[in-house]
Amino acid sequence: MQALETEQAPKPGESIAEYVRRLRDGLGLTQKQVALKADLHVQSLGKLERGKTTKLNRKTINGLAYALQVPGEYLESVYKGSSLEVAHAVKFCPKCWVPGTPPDALWTNVRAKFCFECGERLRNRCDNCNELITSLKHRFCPFCGQAYKLKKPKF
Ligand SMILES: [Zn+2]
Ligand SMILES: [Zn+2]
Known part of the structure; x- marks a missing residue:
């Protein structure tokens, strides 16, 4: 349990693209499966994982958190860390x-x-x-x- 939680936590310096991809791989899910669960277009998820998406809204973050089975705060902190000055x-x-x-x-x-x-x-x-x-x-x-x-x- 403890080990799993640590695995799921964002690593220092990890980008949102790397983090999402790592979580998805860890769960053994395809982009399509995650996109469906997160209520996203599979293209949007693909773009996100390639680091092409810079803006995420709360709905997307919540959807991804649900699909990837991590607390929304995890995704949010990684996302903010890579895009906002203060959260740097x-x-x-x-x-x-x-x-x-x-x-x-x-x-x-x-x-x-x-x-x-x-x-x-x-x-x-x-x-x-x-x-x-x-x-x-x-x-x-x-x-x-x-x-x-x-x-x-x-x-
Ligand atoms: Zn100390
Ligand atoms: Zn000082």
């Missing part, structure tokens, strides 16, 4: 995150508010200047130079 922000635990690695999917999950490891409140803004953090490729805030990772107190 990455959420992570400032204590457990290892600089230079991508954030854990359990942090970036839309419903996650606290770290699964240590209970720290997850962060998607710079602690110092409050700018949205859009990439963890960098270790420091490009706006103010603050390190993203909390330093462990020495004593």
Whole structure:
């Protein structure tokens, strides 16, 4: 059960096209079967899976969520992550995150508010200047130079 849920959760950096295709493959369904269940044109689904669709409305997201048996929030977060600036922000635990690695999917999950490891409140803004953090490729805030990772107190 747990393993299945993790499988279904979007992976960091996954596009909506890749995500939908992966879920559909995982269920062993054809585009036609998913389109029918999601109440979509099979061409629309094909376009979506090829990354040609940039706009999805709530009805489409809900239909796809139903057809692919995942929470609508999953699809929505992937969709927003690939198309909206603000949702580009990455959420992570400032204590457990290892600089230079991508954030854990359990942090970036839309419903996650606290770290699964240590209970720290997850962060998607710079602690110092409050700018949205859009990439963890960098270790420091490009706006103010603050390190993203909390330093462990020495004593
Ligand atoms: Zn943590
Ligand atoms: Zn900053």
